[in-house]
Amino acid sequence: MKLSNIQNTTNKYIFKFIIPLFILLSIIYLISKNIFVVDMYPLNPILIISVILMILLSITSIFNFENSLLILLFLTCVINSLPVIILNIEIFYPIILFAFLGFVIGSRFKTSEIEIGSFYKDIKFKILSIFIILFTITITISVLFTILNNFNLFHFKSPEMHIYNIAVAGANSLDALLFSAEMYLNYIITFILFFLLIKRLKITRRFLIKLFYTLFSANILVFLVSLYQIFINQSLGLQPHWIGSGRINSTMVGPNSFGFFIILNIGIFTAYLFYLNKKHKVLCLLMLLILPLQLLYSGSRTGLLGLAIFALLIISYFSISILVNLIRNRRKNKNDILILVAALLLLVIIPISFSVFIIKTDILENKPILKPALLGRIESNVGQTQQIQQTQGEDALTSLSSGRNIIWLQAINMIKDYPLVGVGIGTFPLELSNYCKLFNVDLKIIDYALNTYLQILAENGIFSFIFFIGFYVTLFTIILNNLKKIHQTKNRKFLIIIIFIIFTCLIMFNFISGTNGFEGQILYSFLLILLLLLSYNLKNNETYEKLKNKL
Amino acid sequence: MKHTKNLKINYKYNILMLAILIFLVFFLIANIYTSINHLTVEKEVKRFGSENLYGFYYPEKENGVMYDWTRNEAVKILRKKGDVVCIPISNNRPEIEENNVNLKITINDKMKYGYTMNSNDWKLVLINVKEIKDDYIKIKFNIGKTWRPIDLLEDSVDERILGVKVGEIYWE
Numbered sequence: 001m002k003l004s005n006i007q008n009t010t011n012k013y014i015f016k017f018i019i020p021l022f023i024l025l026s027i028i029y030l031i032s033k034n035i036f037v038v039d040m041y042p043l044n045p046i047l048i049i050s051v052i053l054m055i056l057l058s059i060t061s062i063f064n065f066e067n068s069l070l071i072l073l074f075l076t077c078v079i080n081s082l083p084v085i086i087l088n089i090e091i092f093y094p095i096i097l098f099a100f101l102g103f104v105i106g107s108r109f110k111t112s113e114i115e116i117g118s119f120y121k122d123i124k125f126k127i128l129s130i131f132i133i134l135f136t137i138t139i140t141i142s143v144l145f146t147i148l149n150n151f152n153l154f155h156f157k158s159p160e161m162h163i164y165n166i167a168v169a170g171a172n173s174l175d176a177l178l179f180s181a182e183m184y185l186n187y188i189i190t191f192i193l194f195f196l197l198i199k200r201l202k203i204t205r206r207f208l209i210k211l212f213y214t215l216f217s218a219n220i221l222v223f224l225v226s227l228y229q230i231f232i233n234q235s236l237g238l239q240p241h242w243i244g245s246g247r248i249n250s251t252m253v254g255p256n257s258f259g260f261f262i263i264l265n266i267g268i269f270t271a272y273l274f275y276l277n278k279k280h281k282v283l284c285l286l287m288l289l290i291l292p293l294q295l296l297y298s299g300s301r302t303g304l305l306g307l308a309i310f311a312l313l314i315i316s317y318f319s320i321s322i323l324v325n326l327i328r329n330r331r332k333n334k335n336d337i338l339i340l341v342a343a344l345l346l347l348v349i350i351p352i353s354f355s356v357f358i359i360k361t362d363i364l365e366n367k368p369i370l371k372p373a374l375l376g377r378i379e380s381n382v383g384q385t386q387q388i389q390q391t392q393g394e395d396a397l398t399s400l401s402s403g404r405n406i407i408w409l410q411a412i413n414m415i416k417d418y419p420l421v422g423v424g425i426g427t428f429p430l431e432l433s434n435y436c437k438l439f440n441v442d443l444k445i446i447d448y449a450l451n452t453y454l455q456i457l458a459e460n461g462i463f464s465f466i467f468f469i470g471f472y473v474t475l476f477t478i479i480l481n482n483l484k485k486i487h488q489t490k491n492r493k494f495l496i497i498i499i500f501i502i503f504t505c506l507i508m509f510n511f512i513s514g515t516n517g518f519e520g521q522i523l524y525s526f527l528l529i530l531l532l533l534l535s536y537n538l539k540n541n542e543t544y545e546k547l548k549n550k551l
Numbered sequence: 552m553k554h555t556k557n558l559k560i561n562y563k564y565n566i567l568m569l570a571i572l573i574f575l576v577f578f579l580i581a582n583i584y585t586s587i588n589h590l591t592v593e594k595e596v597k598r599f600g601s602e603n604l605y606g607f608y609y610p611e612k613e614n615g616v617m618y619d620w621t622r623n624e625a626v627k628i629l630r631k632k633g634d635v636v637c638i639p640i641s642n643n644r645p646e647i648e649e650n651n652v653n654l655k656i657t658i659n660d661k662m663k664y665g666y667t668m669n670s671n672d673w674k675l676v677l678i679n680v681k682e683i684k685d686d687y688i689k690i691k692f693n694i695g696k697t698w699r700p701i702d703l704l705e706d707s708v709d710e711r712i713l714g715v716k717v718g719e720i721y722w723e
Contacts, residue, residue: 134571138578145582152592162605164592170609173592417589420581424590434599463578 018136022188025143029181061102065200066207068102070214076522077218077261078251081225081237103196122536124481128474132191135467139425142460143184146424150176169433169446176427183426183459186515190525197529203537209280212272216283219265219291226250226294230370247299247373255373256512259300260520263508264527266291266347267310267501273342274335275494281338288346296351299373301381302511306504311347313500315340321493333489339497403443404450404511410435411449414458422461431458448513455513472506475532482535491538498531596628597687604628606692608711616673621714625692632722634681636688639718640666641673644698653695654715658688673718692717 061068150173163173229248238249247255273284295303318340355375384400397405413435414423423431429446436443449455457465486492596604606625652668694714700707
């Protein structure tokens with residue numbers, strides 16, 4: 001077999017093994033979550049419409065990839081809290097999983113007519129594919145062993161099938177199955193989406209404009225729900241344990257995933273601000289005005305950190321760019337100035353001024369609900385920091401870090417215990433209570449590691465972690481290599497802004513579990529793949545135009 | 552020239568595939584070893600001290616007494632802290648006087664005890680486990696007759712399949 005056959009090997013591996021497993025686990029997951037036996041009476045018209053739309057989308061996605069992809073992205077933004085609103089149940093994994101299945105089935109029957117470029121011949125792309133394959137293989141082995149372990153099917157002395165209690169916090173084998181399946185599906189969606197998009201998506205300017213309108217309309221809907229939550233009813237679509245926290249989730253599963261969603265969209269609209277024409281620029285500016293304000297109400301501190309990093313990157317890069325242009329006496333680039341002013345004004349000055357105004361005035365004294373949750377959290381964090389400095393209080397530190405100081409230590413203990421294979425995919429939240437008890441820590445919670453890298457290491461072991469990091473290192477190497485060959489400023493800077501937002505997310509991954517949020521996962525994966533495809537596409541277009549001009 | 556280049560590429564590809572294969576075999580062996588030796592539910596239960604292995608519902612409290620309902624079969628794993636294990640048991644089944652419930656208790660898959668429940672009062676089952684040398688004992692409950700409150704109690708909406716009530720176990 002030749003090295004060039006790796007593409008065929010990859011396709012065979014993806015379509016003959018991973019996709020059937022994905023479909024099987026999705027069905028097991030949805031059955032275990034009782035999605036098929038939800039009490040439908042009295043019949044809820046919104047539910048019926050949603051189900052019909054889902055089925056239609058699933059069917060459409062088989063035949064019309066591009067438009068269905070845009071609908072999927074739209075739904076990914078707006079549908080997450082719908083199960084809580086219409087069924088009053090917590091379904092973390094939304095019904096759009098069905099829609100995604102349509103893509104998977106469609107790609108099986110309809111092969112690509114598109115040749116995106118020369119990336120299949122690029123050796124680095126092959127290395128990237130190998131990292132993806134190795135990562136999916138390790139997590140696939142891990143999920144199978146985890147499920148078998150949690151039903152004790154490896155204990156050959158008594159091969160009885162039971163639902164065991166596996167965590168001191170009260171979780172059993174079935175809970176573990178759901179956690180494992182959910183986490184596995186989240187990982188696998190990223191990589192299946194990767195191959196599907198490479199196989200079937202052609203990124204043209206027309207597609208990018210369609211994508212802009214899709215995300216813009218979704219964000220308008222998200223903003224309207226945010227307004228409803230701020231001014232009328234904060235608990236709309238909010239899961240019970242978040243009610244009373246003063247934080248909003250809009251259409252996401254929780255306030256923290258809403259924070260992540262906002263940062264992703266800030267990045268996307270900043271990139272579009274550079275890429276599109278005047279009419280679209282106004283819409284981008286509007287989005288960049290409302291997104292940071294929503295972040296204040298989501299109360300996500302990691303989101304705030306993301307915003308600070310992204311704003312810093314943009315301001316530094318474009319300041320330097322303008323300065324260099326000035327020194328070299330080049331023509332003024334209006335776009336650079338626009339981005340710099342927009343970033344300074346919309347991402348820094350307006351949110352800070354708004355916060356200072358709220359803090360300094362007593363205008364909201366009678367309406368505490370209108371006070372942004374993030375300000376309240378920062379105020380209490382300042383108090384906790386002083387308390388830590390004065391008394392070295394452990395409790396204050398735990399409260400300040402939302403338990404991260406304890407959770408990260410337990411993650412390290414898990415890594416020490418099982419460095420090669422980890423505790424099992426998706427089982428970190430369940431093992432956490434066990435480890436807390438073992439190390440006499442008073443923290444009875446079921447939570448994720450709040451650090452993506454530690455979570456991958458603790459759950460899947462060192463190999464998966466190496467492949468995960470290898471994937472990103474190769475990806476950035478490819479993109480930076482392609483970037484060197486792209487000379488048109490507009491294309492170049494559009495890509496650089498997307499690189500900045502991906503980089504920001506990678507830093508945010510230190511404080512959140514980036515692999516467990518479905519909505520963020522889809523959008524983030526899409527952005528990542530878009531970045532890769534665009535870098536090839538733009539490079540090839542420019543090379544082609546150059547050749548054409550020479551001839 | 553082209554042929555030599557192709558051969559070189561093939562050679563690299565074969566080496567790569569071999570390396571991946573070796574890694575996968577190693578990874579599989581590591582998983583099997585850990586699964587059999589460390590990540591079994593029983594070992595985790597012993598290590599982390601969560602007593603109920605399977606077959607119990609979530610703990611309940613009645614008149615200050617903590618207890619767990621079993622299903623038709625349930626197992627607890629306990630650290631051995633004495634020679635006699637004292638197990639409080641009870642049942643709420645209506646008309647138990649006419650429909651006696653047979654309970655079988657097995658310790659470490661070896662010692663077996665039978666007990667017939669004929670009233671709803673709390674009873675104490677004492678079992679001498681002096682002979683057992685392990686640090687942990689595994690107590691298995693097999694219940695002859697289960698019931699559902701929704702079937703036997705008026706106004707009940709409880710659909711659980713209940714065996715017996717097991718109180719807090721202690722040692723003498």
